[in-house]
Amino acid sequence: MAVFTAVTEAQLAQWLRHYDLGEVVEFRGITSGIENSNFFLTTTGGEYVLTIFEKLTDRQLPFYLDLMRHLAAHRVPVPDPVLRDDGALFGMLHGKPAAIVTKLEGAPQLAPGVEHCVEVGQMLARMHLAGRDFAHHQPNLRSLPWWEETVPTLLPFVDDAQRSLLTSELAHQHAFFASADYAAMPGGPCHCDLFRDNALFADAAPGTGHHVRLGGFFDFYFAGCDKWLFDVAVTVNDWCVDLPTGRLDDARVDALLRAYQTVRPFTPEENRHWSDMLRAGAYRFWVSRLYDFHLPRAAELLTPHDPGHFERILRERLQGVALPGIHTSCN
Structure with missing residues (x-):
């Protein structure tokens, strides 16, 4: 979430005429992220997030917005798109599709503990199951x-060791994706980018006995239909990792996976390929960060993420990672 497209107060006022949100109280750009232009919007009617989509087209966008509405209707805490006065989920701003969604309660937890991983694991499984009847x-x-399209464009920018790893891991993942076990894995709508800065935590209600409360998941604009295990692997690679080294923290991994599997146990195929999917999750973000670093777009507020972080994670995952001893389904 960065600011690639600036919006003046006059432009905002004109655009908001299509919404019943009241008067603008505050409007400011959000500096984190790398894909879209995002703004916090506070009106007399509430708190919202306005997003201008820099890459997604008006044909692609309904999938993401409809998915959020579907999940919100199934009581999964996610931003709920606000309808315009004509019933549409988005409009055009500066010639680009733009939408307003509700703002979730809470703040990111950038140093998560076991209790945060429990909340994330349970809600991620609930989200996966809630998406089973999503129509799109x-x-x-x-x-x-x-990956196959992008990696060749990156090879001129990397050293020999990185070039070798990019090509060898791509070959490994190509074979994995072509396997019968991969085809048998369950899947559906996935967040695909559930990093610790894409979830919010609020104070737990008094008397509940809980120390933390998940406010919800947001930033669904990398979402897509994929294997559920890929979504879990992406999440574990961020929530359960030691940031300086890329090594997994066993206590957080165990907590997140146990919590997830209280809602949806893994299948035998998922158990067998946990290490392969952790590698896939690391590879996806190493490739995208290399791309953003070496082939950046101009933005008013943008700091590319360090691609070396996911290179370290991928090299760690190449050592192999076993699942904790968790009871799983044979269905």
Whole structure:
């Protein structure tokens, strides 16, 4: 979430005429993220987030907005798109699709503990199951076909060791994706980018006995239909990692996976390929960060993420990672 497209107060006022949100109290850009232009919007009617989509087209956007509405209707805490006065989920601003969604309660927890991982694991599984009857299908646009298209453009920018790892891991993932076990894994709508800065935590209600409360998941604009295990792997690679080294923290991994599997146990195929999917999750973000670093777009507020972080994570995952001893389904 950065600011690639600036919006003046006059432009905002004109655009908001299509919404019943009251008067503008505050409007400011959000500096984190790398894909869209995002703004916090406070009106007399409440708190919202306005997003201008820099890459997604008006044909692609309904999948993401409809998915959020579907999940919100199934009591999964996610931003709920606000309808315009004509019933549409988005409009055009500066010639680009733009939408307003409700703002979730809470703040990111950038140093998560076991208790945060429990909340995330349970809600991620609930989200996966809630998406089973979602009517629309769109593949994860940053999966294997995108890797195969993008990696050749990166090879001139990397050293020999990185070039070797990029090509060898791409070959490994190509074989994994073509396997019968991969085909048998369950899947559906996935967040595909559930990092610790894409979830919010609020104070727990008094008397509940809980120390933390998940406010919800947001930033669904990398979402797509994929294997659920890929979504879990992406999440574990961020929530359960030691940031300086890329190593997994066993206590957080165990907490997140146990919590997830109280809602949806893994299948035998998922158990067998946990290590492969952790590698896939790391590879996806190493490739995208290399791309953003070496082939950046101009933005008013943008700091590219360090691609070396996910290179370290991928090299760690190449050592192999076993699942904790968790009871799983044989269905």
